[in-house]
Amino acid sequence: xxxxxxxxxxxxxxxxxxxxxxxxxxxxxxxxxxxxxxxxxxxxxxxxxxxxxxxxxxxxxxxxxxxxxxxxxxxxxxxxxxxxxxxxxxxxxxxxxxxxxxxxxxxxxxxxxxxxxxxxxxxxxxxxxxxxxxxxxxxxxxxxxxxxxxxxxxxxxxxxxxxxxxxxxxxxxxxxxxxxxxxxxxxxxxxxxxxxx
Amino acid sequence: xxxxxxxxxxxxxxxxxxxxxxxxxxxxxxxxxxxxxxxxxxxxxxxxxxxxxxxxxxxxxxxxxxxxxxxxxxxxxxxxxxxxxxxxxxxxxxxxxxxxxxxxxxxxxxxxxxxxxxxxxxxxxxxxxxxxxxxxxxxxxxxxxxxxxxxxxxxxxxxxxxxxxxxxxxxxxxxxxxxxxxxxxxxxxxxxxxxxxxxxxxxxxxx
Numbered sequence: 123x124x125x126x127x128x129x130x131x132x133x134x135x136x137x138x139x140x141x142x143x144x145x146x147x148x149x150x151x152x153x154x155x156x157x158x159x160x161x162x163x164x165x166x167x168x169x170x171x172x173x174x175x176x177x178x179x180x181x182x183x184x185x186x187x188x189x190x191x192x193x194x195x196x197x198x199x200x201x202x203x204x205x206x207x208x209x210x211x212x213x214x215x216x217x218x219x220x221x222x223x224x225x226x227x228x229x230x231x232x233x234x235x236x237x238x239x240x241x242x243x244x245x246x247x248x249x250x251x252x253x254x255x256x257x258x259x260x261x262x263x264x265x266x267x268x269x270x271x272x273x274x275x276x277x278x279x280x281x282x283x284x285x286x287x288x289x290x291x292x293x294x295x296x297x298x299x300x301x302x303x304x305x306x307x308x309x310x311x312x313x314x315x316x317x318x319x
Numbered sequence: 320x321x322x323x324x325x326x327x328x329x330x331x332x333x334x335x336x337x338x339x340x341x342x343x344x345x346x347x348x349x350x351x352x353x354x355x356x357x358x359x360x361x362x363x364x365x366x367x368x369x370x371x372x373x374x375x376x377x378x379x380x381x382x383x384x385x386x387x388x389x390x391x392x393x394x395x396x397x398x399x400x401x402x403x404x405x406x407x408x409x410x411x412x413x414x415x416x417x418x419x420x421x422x423x424x425x426x427x428x429x430x431x432x433x434x435x436x437x438x439x440x441x442x443x444x445x446x447x448x449x450x451x452x453x454x455x456x457x458x459x460x461x462x463x464x465x466x467x468x469x470x471x472x473x474x475x476x477x478x479x480x481x482x483x484x485x486x487x488x489x490x491x492x493x494x495x496x497x498x499x500x501x502x503x504x505x506x507x508x509x510x511x512x513x514x515x516x517x518x519x520x521x522x523x524x525x526x
Contacts, residue, residue, distance in 0.1 A: 220468055226439060231451070231462060233439035240370075243459045247366055250458075258415035262424065265458045285458075295460045315323050 221294075242292060246285075253285050267291035326429060330392055332384050333431035341374040356382055359452075361409045363433070364416060368453035368462075370438060376450035380433050382407065383452075387432045391422050424456050431455075436463055 190198075201208035216225050219232035226232040250263055261283040266272065268290055272279060345351030359379035362369050364386075371379065386407050393400040395418040404414050425432045438449035451462060469475065 230437040230439050236439055236462070239460045239462055243368055246459055247368075251366075256412060258412045260415050260419040262420055263458050292460075 238294070242295065245289075246287065249287060250285050254283075324429075330388065332381065332388065334380065334384055334433075336381055341378045343375055343378060357407055357409055360386065360407050361413060363452055363454065364408060364413045364421070365410060367457035368451065368459055370449055370451050373437075373448040373450050376435060376452045380435055380452055383433055383454075384431060386417070387421055387425060390417050391426050394418070394422075421454070428455070434463075 199208070215228040217228050218224075219226055219235060222232060222234045224232055224234040226234075246265055249265075254263075261281055264279075264282045264284050265287060266284050267287045270291060272284070343352045343355055345355060347354070355375065356379050359369070359371065359375060360383045363379065363383050386403065389400050389403055395401060401414075404417055405411075408414050408417065421432075432455055434453050434455055436451045436453075438451050440446075440448060453459075453462070470479075
């Protein structure tokens with residue numbers, strides 16, 4: 123609304139100037155000179171300029187005085203390779219897991235494999251703790267899964283405590299790696315070294 | 320036979336012990352630190368595999384190794400060793416485990432008794448590094464890299480040798496076949512022209 127009003131006002135002013143110039147021409151130059159002379163001599167301020175006029179009640183803040191060097195600007199932008207390097211760099215310590223094919227960091231376990239093993243470990247752990255309780259532990263623990271009849275010789279189970287898991291053995295948890303094969307009592311009569319040191 | 324294994328005569332940890340101990344921050348100071356480590360060692364002997372912050376795991380490992388090695392060295396009739404075991408194992412049923420299970424398990428081993436593995440790290444997370452500390456010979460599924468791809472593993476060496484033998488045998492077979500074929504061709508070539516000659520002779524005589 124106001125915009126339109128101003129437009130109309132502008133239009134009227136323009137029209138006025140146009141008509142005045144066209145029909146009556148410019149005012150004489152002498153007249154202007156007299157006018158100028160009078161105004162300048164009488165109204166020119168003689169007051170001295172001071173910073174207080176500019177600032178008033180406010181205060182000035184510090185501003186940069188000089189341009190930053192190229193080195194500094196670039197260090198700010200990209201960082202320094204010796205300290206903090208801000209550029210995106212390819213990570214070269216990623217390996218492919220031989221078991222599952224997922225990626226893992228060099229020198230660390232594969233996350234996928236570890237999660238799988240961790241879950242199974244937790245189950246076994248709980249089972250063992252539940253089975254052994256607070257009684258003194260004096261036997262090695264052997265884990266047996268469901269449908270896994272003890273296949274070893276009878277000597278194998280002599281000093282061992284069997285903990286049964288009520289589930290099938292996971293396919294990735296190989297049985298063969300689990301235990302050492304049984305050691306049969308040897309017939310040799312070699313004397314073991316004693317009191318040597 | 321009656322020769323001492325030097326590694327068993329000298330009491331020495333089988334792991335590398337760094338010059339400076341790791342920092343384990345605790346409000347109780349050094350005392351709290353040892354308490355922390357006692358709990359950890361107890362947990363390790365009890366569960367045989369635990370996940371810990373890196374510093375705590377690395378520090379507790381040394382004490383666990385020392386405890387087991389002392390137990391193997393002196394046995395359960397040695398008063399100071401028993402005191403050490405009593406101090407470090409907060410659950411007293413584990414003292415039985417140390418002397419009756421772990422000592423027989425490790426007494427013939429020539430390597431360290433524990434294994435320390437780096438746990439996977441969530442990238443760009445602020446969590447501290449985790450490690451997995453375990454006793455060797457535990458009943459859990461095997462952690463860590465599968466060494467099946469190692470060329471020098473005895474199974475792989477034997478398989479390679481078997482493959483080599485098989486291939487050599489096959490090559491010999493092929494070579495024999497080729498030789499036989501060539502001989503056959505030679506014989507047919509020598510016989511065939513004579514028949515043709517005879518035929519041509521016959522034709523000539525007929526004409």
